[in-house]
Amino acid sequence: MSKDDQWMGTDDENVTAGGMEPPYSENILRLLNPLRRLIRQKQLIDKLHAKLDTKIQSLRQECLPLLMEDGIRRIPNEILVNIFRIGHRSTRNYSFLISVTHVCRRFRSLALQESSLWTGIKVTPRYNTDKILAFIDRSRQQDLDVTFTIGGYGLHAERADFPDAFQASSLRWTSFHTDSGSFQYIPVDLPLSRVRKLYFVNESSEYVNNIPWMLPGLQGFVGLNAIPKFCCTTPLLTECMLAFSKRFIQASEFMNCLAQLLSIENLQLVFQNTTPLDHNSMAAAPLTLMPAVQTLHVTMEVEDDVRLVKALLSRLVMANMSRLIIGCQDVKDAVTVLKPLYSRYPRVFGTPRIIGLNISSAKDVDITAIILEPLHCVCHLSIIIPHAKVITTLASYSGGNEDLREKIGSLQILRFVQCHQLLEQQVETLADNLLDNGSGRGIQLLEIFSCRSISEGFLKDMSRKLGDKISWRT
Template identity: 25%
Template sequence: MEGLDDLLNLLTRVKHNGWDDAFPDNPFDNYSTETKRDLPPSRHLLTFMNAIEEARTCMRALNEAQRRVGKRLRCLRRLGKPLVLEHGIKRLPDEVMAIIFEMGRHFIGGGPYEFGVCVSHVSRRFRRIALATPLLWTAIRDSYPENQIREFVSRSRQLDLVVGMTVHSSARSFLKALKNTSHRWSSLDIIEDNADYLMEKLGITDLPRLRQLTYSHPHVPMFSLPRPSQAGGWRWEVFSGKWFLSQLTHVELHISGDELIEEIAATIHRMTNLQDLSLKLENCTVGEEEFELSDDAPEPHSVPIDRLAVTIFGDMREYAVSMFNALMHFRPSTVELSIHSSRPEMFLYNSTDGYFPYGSAIKLHTPQMIDVMVALADLLQSCDIVKTVHFDAPMGSGPLQWRWRGLDSDDWERIRSLDHLRFMNCDQFTESDVEALARNILQTEVESRIQSLEINSCKLVSEDFLLGLHDEVGDRLKWTL
């Protein structure tokens, strides 16, 4: 194989004399002092060219060896993984396995509803542990036959139950089977059209443990709900006028059509203990009258919460602007903004042209074309508390893209003042874009406070390039492929 002898000679030199002798900074260091003294200047270029060719030849052999060893290593890992897993599982006590099962029920596609059944069918030991772990059987939905519902209720002992009902379900038989357990319900999803009516008919109105309610209809039955803290719905009327608004800490709301901003804003302002708000806006339209905040609305950025997430589907900038006005009183630790609309940069402002995302950590996702560098510069100019910015923009243009407004020294200074900056799935970023980013942020004469610049899953950026750039700019450059 070409280059193998050169590589072996190099490795032999490393073995005998060490790495520094084998890889000197000066190619003449591999020659004797007398030889170096006798070399005419005309031979210097030839010496450099020979050293470069020798290094390239060794690199080709090394790459081939790495490819083959890597392929064998992956094969061995694949073949050995079941044996390692089996060996590790056998050593784990049943109590630890039970904890793993309890945690794993939230990380599979079917959710907690399917996990108990799946894991109990793996082996006799798994089944014994699963049947002795009540938490695995606490999620019950209306697709289960009656005998399975009874079995789950029995296995869950007296733990809280998570109850789910879908559209066009056999709600009556399902509710009758669970009627005597309603005092244990901690989470209830009602999608079935007449489920609320059936619950009232069956006398299921006292839900003392209920903490999470997801509902799709404007009329919420008169349940007894002393402990609600999480709620979700497909229309804002689900929450309008409800006495428990001040108890809610987590809310997820789907809004579509011509729902009135004024009434939504008034409802949100009454959620005085809110910590997590998620809104999904889809093809919404504004009314004839322009939305204005009421005089008693909270001051901008005066209400701290943990997370504010807004997802926009459709070209509805006027509605989005009004909604941003209604949300300006929040001061979230994390803002997540997902824009599935053309010209997403137009959805970053409220009615006074103030930048909407405002928080310590801001995450922006859009599959549409956007100039992420201008968006970043505008964001940092408008938000004085942001420390982490995350872009997920497959069509986002990089720093070397021509633009009307170029980034000036003040823009780069603000970028360097961040703690963390991440670009994910930015498939339009070239290696030259990433190099420009790294050198302007990490390799400058002025002080840079930034702790990490992350380049994750950007298709045009290779690991070889990132490894070489990392050697120059240091450990603050991070990446995943």
């Protein structure tokens, strides 16, 4: 008997409780009888809901694969090829593309005819020589992007055929990813003259990593926790990125590394909690000439990184550097690096005309001083600071009736990118006080890109007001 039945009596309205009590009064029965009917109907509806839920779930399980299959059939070949490419790049070995060719005839035909899909060769500890050779064959004669990371496994006896099988394709390698544990297994006589870019991860305790002579055509180097020492001159090497994460480095060896990069045009240095073992030796090191550098990108995370960058830049001479990009977490760290540019005295590390500031601080960043304190020779200032604000009023910098256009020096282009806290009124104030008003002084172009707090309508109004002195994109 249900709880409702216990409370309301039995189903038979004429039977008294226990056969002894008098029946309910007619007034109560007139209320109880409809209530009982509604309860029974609700119970039937609940059962029906349960059956419908089960049926819906079953239909979903049957329909979803069919919907997916129908959707895949409608996907254009170009998009499907990109899906294959992304899937292959996101896996550590060759299993994804091999599996794709077994899904259906269309997948196999499309994958096999698109030879560029098979140019990413990944050799991992549990590689399969036959499948790797299948990749090479299906790539036809296109350039290969090779990842060779067998780590400490080495070339075991059952895999001794791998170098010979792979050697025939080495002249097609143009991009090469490896690590310090795997690099030692590459034969020194392997012809890699067409490798243009080398990605190298140092997983050892060594501070310096020898890069052998077999890469004469190297144009780009990306190193993680690695100080490369090239065993031969690299006249074609124009791009270099050196990143260090939670690492001790020998400052003297690092400076020696930079000294041999005479052809580098684009240099990127990333320091994340990096500490020099011999900090004093860097401060006392002779000036290092890097005459070809045009773009310098430095990223620093903690205070040790900032001190390292400051000491490093005091010893570098980049006379032809035209662009400086700074990434940090606090505006004061950026100012520390920019400090030499606030004076007209000869600068050691160069006189960039383009500066980009990428500050990831979670706190509000007052950018007034950055804009109004003149940076010598800087023409283009790009600010990528999500929490950027004009907190200090411009009037406090005006010195009474002084025109602020006189204070910004050589600055001609001011760009805000993803400055989501920057307000429309602040932008309007900057435009009124800093843009050239026909006097020949002031900013020539104000750029607003992807700043969420600034509406498209406001930017359109500013465009009508300022014409070609403002450029924007929401």
